[in-house]
Amino acid sequence: MNHKKRAVTIQDVAKAAGVSVSTVSRVLNGKIDVASDTQDRILAIIGDLGYTSNLAARSMRSYKKNLIGLVVPDIGFPYSIEIMKGVNRAIAESNFDLLLYTTGDIQKNGTDLHEQHYVSLLNNSITDGVIIVASAAAEFITNAPIVAVDPHVVNPNYPSVQGTNYHGSLEVMEYLIGQGHRRIGFISGRQDVGSAGRRLKGYQDALANAGIDLDEGLITPGDFTQKIGYKYARQLLKLSNPPTAIFAANDQSAIGVFEAAEELGLRIPEDLSVVGFDNISEAKYLGLTTVDQFLADMGYVAVQMLIKLIGGELLELETYKMQTKLVERTSCQKLIQTAY
Amino acid sequence: MNHKKRAVTIQDVAKAAGVSVSTVSRVLNGKIDVASDTQDRILAIIGDLGYTSNLAARSMRSYKKNLIGLVVPDIGFPYSIEIMKGVNRAIAESNFDLLLYTTGDIQKNGTDLHEQHYVSLLNNSITDGVIIVASAAAEFITNAPIVAVDPHVVNPNYPSVQGTNYHGSLEVMEYLIGQGHRRIGFISGRQDVGSAGRRLKGYQDALANAGIDLDEGLITPGDFTQKIGYKYARQLLKLSNPPTAIFAANDQSAIGVFEAAEELGLRIPEDLSVVGFDNISEAKYLGLTTVDQFLADMGYVAVQMLIKLIGGELLELETYKMQTKLVERTSCQKLIQTAY
């Protein structure tokens, strides 16, 4: 390895081939008006010299970059990972490459301003469009298209992919009520996230529909983390009149519930039913019932929408709704029960 | 949202502020030699106009970009995800941002040539350095530093972070043999991956050390996937004289073993002991014993090494060895046993 030497440029190639830079550029861009022997010679030299075009310089001059940006607050979070898997799959099927932008910490760039900044940064320079996950911003200034996955804003001013959170939440509650549960706890999600609010609304409305009085004491705060899920589940389960089921606003917090139940010697689902939103693999192996939010599929669909937009199709403000439905993990539960 | 309008450039800002572009550039780069009222005025205008500097143009001129590249074959694979988590954490603690490059499919860019291409593409243009995961290439042409995480090559020609695969494998075998196992199956990893070979070597040597004859029939092929792990575990368990323990070259295939065992009505660990390398969360919740390869920590360390290299420290060819050791998942097993 040497990383001292100046990178080889189009000039070097041109010089070695005894032609002008414009001719090399033509070959690079697959233009047809080049003599085939010239072309072969240049191609050979490009191989010999190990030339790679300078992304920055290229982006500056040409419109098409075959690069899609993905702005994610925190790639360590299972929620982001699931979406990335779907994005990844769609990218693999396309002829675009992926540029992921993150500052690593959900605190460090979770704000509207940061998001807007990154979107501009990418779209005004090296990407053909960007996908932004869990966007909080109400608006983006960009000269290339964007698609938001699961935006916090309910009716965003830009194209987006959303799950039917309210509907999915209703379905969970109907399921639990159908099993005979009357006291059902709810671990909330982050206050500032739209989908969390819709999940809570589903919880409340389903109770009303079933004629069950709402007990505010069964609704706790939350922030989508396992730690806080554990904390409030513990609190709920220690009530003098504890719930017989707990519905968590996402499955990270559902895992927290699982831990609290284990600690208190409760069996799931015999002593306590637990359902969580989002459906990550850990929930699957724990045997927790979940609501499938198709996180990966949302990412997949977002890429497809974006590619259409880049290609010039006018779906400017389209919102794609993905149906979220209950996934009963019975087979996994059986699997784990059998294995031990 | 508007994505028709031309992006606002440094020229626009200069014109609006009634100064030259260089003055704006100075403000942008935090140079001190600017009158503070001029600076305030420019900053205000930058805010008003929603100006973001053009990444491409900036990269072309200046040396420092505060951007680290990460080249990963397939971000959907748990192995990659674990490493990315560690990278993410290190990035969060630094003042660098992350640019992830992938073509999405392990088949699509798994070759040396592709890797070399991406490394050049990034390092010769917009990044200050790149981290390359599971690199197959023997050499890279680049004018900025690179660090490889878990390279296929045993003694690469560039800085790298590696786990002590051979040692970890020995430890597993000593553990299993200590439990009284004499017939231990081995599900191999991908042939072309160096670490997989070292794990197999550990398996073989440990048997020899214990004076146990090697039965080639207990060693199967493999490719690190759950599906193939399942297939060969099934084959092993149906032998007339089946193994009492199976050691899988990674924990994805260990999960396949788990499934095969379940299907055949075997209890783990009573009827069959299972150990896998790598330690992803699914294995944790399944209660499988694993070898911790510190995947996340490897990513973390790689970023730190890279930042040192970027800063000019001369550890050019340093290889950082992370100790891999057996992790007994007894508490998780208990947790699952209690919960159901």
Place this chain on the structure above:
DNA sequence: TTGAAAGCGCTAACAG
């Protein structure tokens, strides 16, 4: 079929 030259947006000397 090819080359010369302009310029993308920006930074970094160099003058003033």
Place this chain on the structure above:
DNA sequence: CTGTTAGCGCTTTCAA
């Protein structure tokens, strides 16, 4: 303290 100027590596007219 600020403006002028010269490119970075590339694509793209426009001529030849």
